[in-house]
Amino acid sequence: MPVISPSFDLLCIGEPLGEFNATRGEPGTFQFGHGGDTSNCAVAAARQGARVAYAGALGDDAAGRAFRTLWAREGVDDSHVATHPSAPTGLYFVDHGPSGHVFSYARAGSAASLYGPRDLPREAIAAAKVIQASGISQAISASACDAVFEAFELARGAGVLTAYDTNLRLKLWPLTRARAIIEAACAMADIVLPGLDDAILLTGLQQPDAIADHYLAKGAKVVALTLGHEGSLVATPERRERLVPIAVEAIDATGAGDCYDGAFLAEFIRSGDAFAAGAYANVAAALSTQGYGAVAPLPSRAVVEARMAQDFAGTSR
Numbered sequence: 001m002p003v004i005s006p007s008f009d010l011l012c013i014g015e016p017l018g019e020f021n022a023t024r025g026e027p028g029t030f031q032f033g034h035g036g037d038t039s040n041c042a043v044a045a046a047r048q049g050a051r052v053a054y055a056g057a058l059g060d061d062a063a064g065r066a067f068r069t070l071w072a073r074e075g076v077d078d079s080h081v082a083t084h085p086s087a088p089t090g091l092y093f094v095d096h097g098p099s100g101h102v103f104s105y106a107r108a109g110s111a112a113s114l115y116g117p118r119d120l121p122r123e124a125i126a127a128a129k130v131i132q133a134s135g136i137s138q139a140i141s142a143s144a145c146d147a148v149f150e151a152f153e154l155a156r157g158a159g160v161l162t163a164y165d166t167n168l169r170l171k172l173w174p175l176t177r178a179r180a181i182i183e184a185a186c187a188m189a190d191i192v193l194p195g196l197d198d199a200i201l202l203t204g205l206q207q208p209d210a211i212a213d214h215y216l217a218k219g220a221k222v223v224a225l226t227l228g229h230e231g232s233l234v235a236t237p238e239r240r241e242r243l244v245p246i247a248v249e250a251i252d253a254t255g256a257g258d259c260y261d262g263a264f265l266a267e268f269i270r271s272g273d274a275f276a277a278g279a280y281a282n283v284a285a286a287l288s289t290q291g292y293g294a295v296a297p298l299p300s301r302a303v304v305e306a307r308m309a310q311d312f313a314g315t316s317r
Helices: 037-045 061-075 124-126 135-139 142-157 175-186 196-203 208-217 258-269 274-290 300-309
Strands: 006-011 017-022 030-035 053-061 076-084 090-097 098-106 128-134 161-165 223-227 234-235 240-243
Touching: 006 037, 006 124, 006 142, 006 258, 017 061, 017 098, 030 061, 030 098, 030 300, 037 053, 037 061, 037 128, 037 135, 037 161, 037 258, 053 061, 061 128, 090 128, 090 175, 098 161, 124 128, 124 142, 128 135, 128 142, 128 258, 135 142, 135 175, 142 161, 142 175, 161 175, 161 258, 196 208, 196 223, 208 234, 208 240, 223 258, 223 274, 240 258, 274 300
Parallel strands: 006 053, 006 128, 017 090, 053 076, 128 161
Antiparallel strands: 017 030, 090 098, 223 234, 234 240
């Protein structure tokens, strides 16, 4: 039987969201952009040179058409994204308060929330190198939750790697249910990409090393735990390393975790080295905080490599 080469490096599954981000100028002024954690991840990975596709659903509306335009510009294949004839594309609003950014959502009954296992692009899943989804991909509805589980099952059966960001949104579901679903998804993930604050709530553990041990014990081959301004911890069953961040003047961290995911996965697919991928993703994520919105500030590979050459000249990195 002939060997089928992968069609894509990365296939992301989830919920695109139109973004209205408050600028720090005139009060009540919002700038339209693109969001949704897995879509941000897809664009971030594409900007690092990965071959990326997206699976999900959009509404037949201005926001949905804006995503088609974005993905076409960024080189993200959208041939596995359906257009729902009546359900809308979800939206969210970002405001900036003294404690950081504040999110408000208008996503009930969205096209993405109606997505289910029957809609999965099975051949594309089997032909990718990595399938990526998140806690938000599963929190928006029972059918979307089941779609992620089935996609991961299909991927594992085809020898395709699975990657999962635990992204916890308690406005979408109670913590007890989130813990059960996310734990089950992590048990099916080869690469687990948690954030520290979410992981503390999900696992009840406080220390990064203990959190890494928790997900490794569930079967993960790689855990890349983001630590905010302290960088990240990357762990495998054989090794672990704290990876320091770079210094930037951060403006808006809206999509920084998603940028980390996309940059990490793109570099891991390229190099096969989880620790090099973590160092690379640290830089990309930090650079992404230097502008407003989730997508516009996502850096390209050239920008990330230039900053790494500047900050890590003469080091092993």
